Amino acid sequence: xxxxxxxxAQRGDEDAFEALVRATGDRCVGIAYRILRDVDLAEDAxxxxxxxxxxxxxxLREPDRFEPWLHRTLTRACYEEARKSRRYAANIRAxxxxxxxxxxxxxxxxxxxxxxxxxxxxxxxxRAVLVFHHYLGLTLPEVADRLDIPIGTAKSRLHHATNAMRxxxxxxxxxxxxxxxxxx
Amino acid sequence: MTRxxxxxxxxxxxxxxxxxxxxxxLLTGIRNDVHGTKQRALWRPWRTPAMPRPMIIFxxxxxxxxxxxxxxxxGTGGRAVPSAVPVSPSPSASSSSSAxxxxxxxxxxxxxxxxxxxxAAHGATLIKPNAEGSHTILEDLDVAVATPRWSNxxxxxxxxxxxxxxxxxxxxxxxxxxARQLTETPDGCPNETCTEGINPDWxxxxxxxAYVAPTHxxxxxxxxxxxxVDVATGTSRELYSTTDASLARPSWSPDGTKIVLEILHxxxxxEDTSITSSVIAVVDVTGADHTPRELTDDSLLAGYPxxxxxxxxxxxxxxxxxxxxxxxxxxxxxxYTIKPDGSGLTKVTDNGxxxxxxxxxxxxxxxxxxxxxxxxxxxxxFLRIIxxxxxxEAxxxxxxxTKGEGKWRPGT
Numbered sequence: 001x002x003x004x005x006x007x008x009a010q011r012g013d014e015d016a017f018e019a020l021v022r023a024t025g026d027r028c029v030g031i032a033y034r035i036l037r038d039v040d041l042a043e044d045a046x047x048x049x050x051x052x053x054x055x056x057x058x059x060l061r062e063p064d065r066f067e068p069w070l071h072r073t074l075t076r077a078c079y080e081e082a083r084k085s086r087r088y089a090a091n092i093r094a095x096x097x098x099x100x101x102x103x104x105x106x107x108x109x110x111x112x113x114x115x116x117x118x119x120x121x122x123x124x125x126x127r128a129v130l131v132f133h134h135y136l137g138l139t140l141p142e143v144a145d146r147l148d149i150p151i152g153t154a155k156s157r158l159h160h161a162t163n164a165m166r167x168x169x170x171x172x173x174x175x176x177x178x179x180x181x182x183x184x
Numbered sequence: 185m186t187r188x189x190x191x192x193x194x195x196x197x198x199x200x201x202x203x204x205x206x207x208x209x210l211l212t213g214i215r216n217d218v219h220g221t222k223q224r225a226l227w228r229p230w231r232t233p234a235m236p237r238p239m240i241i242f243x244x245x246x247x248x249x250x251x252x253x254x255x256x257x258x259g260t261g262g263r264a265v266p267s268a269v270p271v272s273p274s275p276s277a278s279s280s281s282s283a284x285x286x287x288x289x290x291x292x293x294x295x296x297x298x299x300x301x302x303x304a305a306h307g308a309t310l311i312k313p314n315a316e317g318s319h320t321i322l323e324d325l326d327v328a329v330a331t332p333r334w335s336n337x338x339x340x341x342x343x344x345x346x347x348x349x350x351x352x353x354x355x356x357x358x359x360x361x362x363a364r365q366l367t368e369t370p371d372g373c374p375n376e377t378c379t380e381g382i383n384p385d386w387x388x389x390x391x392x393x394a395y396v397a398p399t400h401x402x403x404x405x406x407x408x409x410x411x412x413v414d415v416a417t418g419t420s421r422e423l424y425s426t427t428d429a430s431l432a433r434p435s436w437s438p439d440g441t442k443i444v445l446e447i448l449h450x451x452x453x454x455e456d457t458s459i460t461s462s463v464i465a466v467v468d469v470t471g472a473d474h475t476p477r478e479l480t481d482d483s484l485l486a487g488y489p490x491x492x493x494x495x496x497x498x499x500x501x502x503x504x505x506x507x508x509x510x511x512x513x514x515x516x517x518x519x520y521t522i523k524p525d526g527s528g529l530t531k532v533t534d535n536g537x538x539x540x541x542x543x544x545x546x547x548x549x550x551x552x553x554x555x556x557x558x559x560x561x562x563x564x565x566f567l568r569i570i571x572x573x574x575x576x577e578a579x580x581x582x583x584x585x586t587k588g589e590g591k592w593r594p595g596t
Contacts, residue, residue: 014218021214025206033203042203043210051217052562055224059564076562079509115198125509134192135199140346141328150303151330151346152382153506166191 006063009054017054024067025050028074034131035078037120045081049074068146075128075147082124118168126161129154293338293358298596300554300567300581301332301341303589307360308332308343311567311590314582321360327352331433331589334358335386338593342366342384342393353381353395353413358593366393367413367420377406381413385434385443391415394434394443397422410434410445410467410474423474424467430459434467435491435498442524443467444489444498447476459511464489464500466524479526485511486520490546493594496524497572499532499545499553510541510561517541519555521572532574544589554580554590 001023008016028049032042053073060069119127132143144154293299293310300311307323322329327345334341338358345354345365356363367381377399384395397409397420409425423443424431430448437443448462464486465476479498480486489500502518504511519532519542532553533542543556548569557568567580567590580590 010223012223014215017218018211018215021211022206025211026204029206029210030202030204034199039203043207046206047210047213047217050214051221054218055221056562058223073562112198112201115194119198125506130195131199134196144328149506151328152344152351155346155351162191162195165195169191169194 001064001066003063006057006060006066010057010060010063017057020066021050024070027067028070030135031071031074031131032078032081034135035075035124035127036081037116037127041081042078045074045077048080049077052077071132071146072148078128079124114169114172115165117172118165121168122161122164126157126164129157130161130165133158293593296596297593299358299593300590301334301593302567302591303330303332308341310358311581313580313592322356322363323360325354325363327354329354331383333385333591334594335390336388336594337390338595340386340390342386344382344384344395350378350380351382353384353393355393355415366415366418367395367397367411368418379409381411383433385436387412387436388438388440394423394436396431396434396445398430410443412469423469424476433488433490435489437491437496437524438494441468441470442491443469444479444491444524445476446487446489446500447478448487448504449482459504461485462487462504462511464498464522477526479522479524480529484520485515488544488589491524492547492551493549494551497528498522498524499547499572501542501545501555505541505543505558513537519545519553519570530572532570532572533577534574546589546591548592549594549596552576554592556589 001020005016005019005023009020025046028046029042032045032049033039036042036045049070053070056073060066119130122130128147129143132138132146133140136146138146140154140158141151143158144151147154149157298313300313302309302311304320304323307320307325308329309318309320311318321341322332322343325345327347330344330346330351332341332343340355341358342353342355344351350369352365352369353367354363354365369378369380379397379399381395381397384393386393392412392414394410394412397411399407399409407425407427408429408431410423410431411420412423413420426447428450430450432446432448434443434445444464444466446462447465448459450459461482462485463478463480463482465478467474467476480500485503486500487502487504489498491498499519499521502520503515505517510517514537516535516537516539518535521530521532522528533540535542538560541558541561543558543565545553545555548554551572553570553572555568555570556565558565568577569580570577
């Protein structure tokens with residue numbers, strides 16, 4: 001990240017901030033989508049996060065840490081969007097189809113659906129830890145630092161989320177097996 | 185099918201799929217919103233929002249006089265008395281405002297010299313009151329350092345060391361040298377059944393350390409225990425254990441006969457669901473019955489208790505803050521004190537719903553409360569200090585931003 005751009009933006013330069021948005025936006029959309037599992041909610045969270053970041057940019061003491069700081073702001077925006085979406089659950093739209101798995105890979109498609117169901121059952125805080133660990137590839141101390149939570153909390157959330165995912169996958173597998181064995 | 189594949193690998197692969205592109209439409213929306221939004225001025229902890237300009241000038245002049253007086257004390261070889269007088273930011277303070285900044289202290293720590301011990305992202309940070317200097321210790325270990333606490337003589341520290349094999353209790357000299365792991369699990373975490381060691385607290389006589397021991401296998405917790413380890417031998421004994429709650433943050437009474445701790449209740453098993461409530465409770469260490477006696481009810485969401493260094497008084501905070509959210513956003517975050525028999529519940533702060541958030545209170549040697557404070561959700565955290573009756577709140581470390589709970593060096 002260009003430190004000069006951050007410092008210019010801290011002095012109120014909107015063009016510099018837009019350059020920062022262009023440089024970091026794709027990753028922010030990726031993070032928000034993976035936490036919220038909804039494109040519209042994710043875009044709302046990203047927009048909220050950047051406006052918050054702009055408003056509070058002068059409080060950033062280390063310009064070199066702009067992106068970690070931004071990700072923390074983004075995560076809080078995701079939490080807020082998730083809370084709003086729980087209040088207005090009827091407005092949540094269906095998840096669009098993802099494109100990362102080959103359509104002819106039947107097992108992968110099954111896994112993808114199961115994984116999506118499993119992740120949706122997690123709390124939004126647990127999802128955030130999974131995203132920062134598996135999507136951004138951060139270590140647990142780095143996840144804790146990025147999310148501004150104690151290491152023990154990060155570890156606990158990752159542990160619980162992984163266990164819940166495993167349990168969810170196994171429950172789905174059992175359910176699929178039952179339906180296959182059931183007479184037509 | 186899925187059982188045969190590693191769930192971590194599945195999640196990792198799954199996370200790589202999905203949108204990750206900032207659309208021009210979204211960029212336009214951000215641009216328009218930013219154009220109509222004014223940037224906030226810096227928040228200064230020594231300045232309250234309601235403080236009028238003449239008072240700010242008066243406060244700045246007062247701080248300047250305090251600084252001059254402090255320099256005079258140092259110049260005569262005297263030692264400045266720890267003070268919670270608010271100070272304005274100075275060039276020297278800002279130069280030491282980073283935990284990784286230049287070293288400004290010498291070792292070993294002088295007897296009677298006041299230091300604050302604060303958890304940091306990579307190690308633990310020693311900070312002088314009023315931010316005259318800071319230095320990170322324990323940063324070269326192969327474990328991440330969490331929840332550090334002083335020994336009662338202020339010469340050693342205990343902390344939990346985290347790595348991929350789990351967490352265990354460690355001890356070290358106060359300057360970070362001589363670090364060694366004190367507890368261990370025979371089978372190794374996280375693949376087999378193992379017992380970790382977290383949240384250590386040194387006993388007043390220095391011979392023992394109380395800690396929380398979560399025991400779990402690969403899939404789930406089997407129990408949470410309150411243990412005490414003998415520092416000389418490394419032998420642990422279990423005081424109390426439970427299978428339907430989580431334990432946290434033990435703190436010894438000054439006579440070493442009791443321990444106060446936090447008990448977290450879950451809706452279901454701890455590994456399946458999130459926390460629903462928390463209480464603080466006292467465990468009798470010396471008697472035959474170590475069952476915790478709860479001091480608070482669920483409604484207060486009490487946690488992070490810390491016993492007064494010389495008297496029967498416990499400070500705690502309401503409404504757990506996990507670093508990114510309050511346990512109940514519809515309730516305030518406040519400091520309280522209570523006697524170990526459950527009487528004398530006293531509210532120290534009055535923050536209100538949506539107001540400031542307090543974290544990790546502890547006592548200073550002279551009986552004031554040191555705590556972390558965020559002006560609001562998402563704001564920077566500062567160490568503050570307040571009298572037990574709620575008066576005299578001030579910054580504990582000048583304008584130095586900190587992250588994590590602070591502990592004042594005992595005896596200083």
